[in-house]
Amino acid sequence: MFVKLHRFLKPFTSDLSRKYYCINAPKSKIQRAALRRSFGQPTFETHPHLLREGEVTPFITKSEYQDRRCNLVTSILESAATNNEEKTHVIIVPGASKQYMSDKIPYVFRQNTEFLYLTGCQEPDCCMIITVAPSGEYHTVLFTRDKDEHAELWDGPRTHPEQAPDFFRGRPEFAHQRAGEFFAVVPKIKQMLSALTNIHSIVTNYLSRGQKKCENPRSFIHRLRLYKSTAEIALMQKSCDITAQAFAETMACSKPYIGENQIFAKIDYECRMRGAEYLAYPPVVAGGSRATTIHYINNNQIINNGELVLVDAGCEYHGYSSxxxxxxxINGKFTPQQREIYELVYCVQEELIQLCNSFPTLDALFEAMCRLLGKRLQEIGLVGIQPSNDxxxxxxxxxxxxxxxxxLGMDIHDTPTVNRNIKIAPGMIITVEPGIYISERNKNIPKEYHGIGIRIEDDVLITVNGPVVLSRKCPKHIDDIEKIVCQNQ
Ligand SMILES: [Mn+2]
Structure with missing residues (x-):
């Protein structure tokens, strides 16, 4: 059974995939000892098919996590220095708590992104605190959950503070504490763990009594997360490859009268079979005129012969999203009107990607999209002839x-506190996603175009040598699309 599954997975492996260990492979002494201990997340010893030695999460090493914390401290100290402040800083970053659908039935757990970025810890109800002395010396404490044999019987092992596993600990910088001790220090924070959205105001209220200044560290963390490291770029490339291949498979199985739910299921399946944990967001699978509803996620209709389907989907691969x-x-052949609009959006998207060579801001890209779309719509007569740019x-x-x-990065709308009016720079990853949506109620446009909704979106890494399209393996050119969709009709 396992051998078969192993063989089945093999064709999908790529340069980023790890060697799959045979289930009965002899294990080293260290591995056997580690297996007897318990951890709340995969480790090199227990999951050698996912992690290498020295990695806290797949591909991200202990030292990279250390660098991230160090960079955060440096950026906060720099900001304080420009304000002539010489103070002790306390940086509090909580992890997420489990959320429940209904009594005792949990949702899939997803860690708070800032906390995951700084610690690599994937367990719920944890918290990280860094204290920074005015000298710049800092000390990190990771608070994890207390031992609870009953809870662990149901939910699986936790990484206990006393285990102090090597993979979390860095230089003397790091210590583990019981969550219980932490709550004794800052009692109010227990409350905030169940209401993460209120964390800032709760901490502010608590600290303001001591006349301390309180600032949200999110924007500092976002400015670091904006620039991807080599390991992060490799993870993003893999995430995009998985999604691109899943799209190709999904296109190939398209046929008239397929359900939107079936396309959803197919893309989800193809992503997971290639190692993604799950889809990064509820996908849009919109047949026909439903594509003109931008956030259509009901995905419960039948796609008729002659209709287009718009699919907006991506996966999460070890914490990185495409x-x-x-x-x-759906039948593999564009109608003349569909082809006309598709080619228009395609050309504009290609032009926008080329514009990234001059490192514009995202807002400048948006203006360029409107200008280019407007011009081309005018050329095909769908927008009246008026010279004004406005x-x-x-x-x-x-x-x-x-x-x-x-x-784009760990989150789909990544680093949202970073303004879209700053110039893009090497190391950033952005989406480029122009579209045209012609409502059935649009009286200014001829009827034969009504109900056409088309968007083309790629994920683009900015480098010194210009843009690199990470999702380039996903069929996009009209000929490639017609060929792949037609093959099984
Ligand atoms: Mn997007």
Whole structure:
């Protein structure tokens, strides 16, 4: 059974995939000892198919996590220095708590991204505190849950503070504490763990009594997360490869009268079979005119012959997200109107990716999208001939009422506190996603175009040598799409 599954997985392996260990492979003394102990998340010893020695989470080493904490401390000290402040800083970053669908039935746990970025800890109800002396010396404490034999019987092992596993501990910087001790120090924080969204105000209220200044560290962390490391870029590439291959498989199984739910299931399956943990967000699978509803996620209709399907989906691979959109004719053949609009969006998207060579801001890319869409819509007669730039921009915005880009990384809308008016720079990953949505109620556009909704979205890494399309393996050119969708019709 296991051998068969192993063989089945093999064709999907790529340069980032690890060697799968045979289930009965002899284990070293260290591995056997580690297996007897228990951890709350995969380790090199217990999951050698996922992690290498020295890694806290797949591909991210202990020293990279240390660097991240060190960079955070440095950036906070730098900011304090420009304000002429010489103070002790206490940085509090809580992890997420489990959420429940209904009594005792949990949702899939997803760690708070800032906490995961700084610690690599994947367990619920933990907290990290860094204290920084005015000298710059700092000390990190990771609070993990207390031992609870009964809870562990149900939910699996926890990484106990006394185990102090090597993979979390860095230089003397790091210590483990029981969550219980932590709550004794800052009692109010227990409350905030169950209401993470209120954390800032709870801590502010608590600390303000001592006349201390309280600032949200999120924007400091986001400015670090904005620039991806070599390991993060490799993870993002893999996440995009998985999504691209899943799209290709999904296109290939398309046929008229398939359900949107079936396309959803297919893409989810293909992503997971390639090692993704889950889809990074509820995908949009919108057949026909439903594609003109930007956030359509009901995915419960039948896609009729002659209709397009717009699919916006991406996976999460070891904490890194991809975000891709493709639109294709369910029967493999674009109608003349569908082809016309598709080619228009395709050309604009390609031009926008090329524009990344000059490192514009995301807002500048958005303006460029409106200008380019407006011009091309005018060329094919869907927007009236008026010379004013303003008019064109407005006309385009009416047909594409969303932004063309966002930062991408661990989260889909990554680092949202970073403004879209800063220039893109090497190390950033962004989406480029123009679209055209022609409502059935649009009286200014001929009827034969009504109900057409098309978006093309790729994930783009910015480098010194220009943009690199990470999702390039996903079929996009009209000929490639028609060929792949037609093959099983
Ligand atoms: Mn997107």
């Amino acid at each position: 975000d891709v959109t493709r639109t294709w004719p 008019y064109l921009m407005k006309a385009a915005y009416q047909l594409c009422p969303h932004h063309v880009s966002h930062y």
